[in-house]
Amino acid sequence: MKLKTRLIIAFLTVILIPVILTSVIVFVLGTHQIHSIEKNYELKGTTVKSLSNSVETMSALTEKPFQELSQVAEEEPARLEEVSYLEQWNRRLQKKKSFLLTTREGEITYVGSGKKQVDAILSQLPEYGEASEASQNGIYLGGKEQVLLKQIDVTYADGQKGSLFLVTDMKDMIPEIETFLVRMVYGVMIVLILTAAVLIYWIYRGVMRPLAKMQVAAKNITEGNLDFELKQESKDELGSLCRDLEAMRKRLKDTTEERLKFDQENKELISNISHDLKTPVTTIKGYAEGILDGVADTPEKVDKYVKTIYNKANEMDLLINELTFYTKIDTNRIPYNFSTISVNGYFNDCAEDLAMELEPAGIEFGYFNYVEEDVKVIADTEQIKRVVHNIVNNSIKYMDKKKGKINLRIKDVGDFVQIELEDNGKGIAAKDLPNIFDRFFRSDTSRNSSKGGSGIGLSIVKKIIEEHGGKIWATSRENTGTTMYFVLRKYQEVPIHE
Structure with a gap:
């Protein structure tokens, strides 16, 4: 709510x-x-209405006594001269917050209350004969003593005139x-x-x-504890705030985990690069000392030492270039130069370069192109070349056969051109195959360390292909070989209708 x-x-x-x-x-x-x-x-x-009218209520209290005394005054006026009879009535009326007062020829003959209360109303008593129908409901006398009077005129046995008054105190309500x-x-x-x-x-x-839950959550986040869950219990504004806070927690946790993973990967990269640089540096240093110490005492040995130093320097240069390119790919600063290229022309040239590179290494190279002449793709020629060479260098690095083979196949698969690079190397274990394109992944640390490499080559390949709108994957069988596949979308000219 x-x-x-x-x-x-x-x-x-x-x-x-x-x-x-x-x-x-x-x-x-x-x-x-x-x-x-x-x-x-x-x-x-x-x-309730009658109770809210105090005059009406107090009048109703003495209605029955008024009727009875009126009848007595008419039928037995002599009884109203009996004090005992009047006392009896007065006691009865006291329960109704009232008392009796009688007069004869203008003189008070009986009072059922204190003199002070009587004196306050004495001057306001109506004379004999002033009784009317209105007196049945009572005559309200205000002032200091608030009372309700009911007057009954009496003609006594001796012919004298007088009045009987029922006086009801109006200052206090009925207790109920x-x-x-x-x-x-x-x-x-x-x-x-x-x-x-x-x-x-x-x-x-x-x-x-x-x-309270959000306060606890905020405290946990402040303390760096992100391993909790803030459940949304309602659909109101506070529930939405809980949901947003939970989303923020998840984002912070993911960011923290990514940062920790990134830091770990950087440490691994530094470790790998340090290890991979140490080997050629040690070799260069050793051969250079051999030249300086005169160990290379013939022109042939000097030439051999210099070539070795040159080759190891090239290895270091390639490693440094790979690291530099990795920093660019990690910050999305790869300089792409896309252009429309002919698939046959581009990969024919690429195949020639690969054949020349693989021949000195004693690796047999096969090239098979099944694409029509007019098929084109939009790609960065330098980056696609980097992809092919990274895959091929990876195959060379882990080639365990005396007679190595690498095949390049180009196929037309509908809207895409599929490139396959197959080798007969050691292969990749099935459990490692899904992870080979992850950064710094090395399926066998000791083996890879011995072979060198930073562990970022295939992650660079994947990034480049994805930036081209393509896809890359691999199949492999241990001790048989590995095939890398990637696809590039075909270029299709849109006809212009005049």
């Missing part, structure tokens, strides 16, 4: 859940409190209503706290868990 969606849900939840749960709390607590109020105060048909409000406030607070806590936990869990 996206972080934006999570925040929208949290926003709606903060609004909706408290509203819904508050409504439920109000309904449940309200129903319970209304039932309790109706039971304690002998009320019927009470609603207070309890209801307090509980409702607590309930709303609990709902808000729980809602906030759940949402905070939900957001914290959704945000902090991936952040």
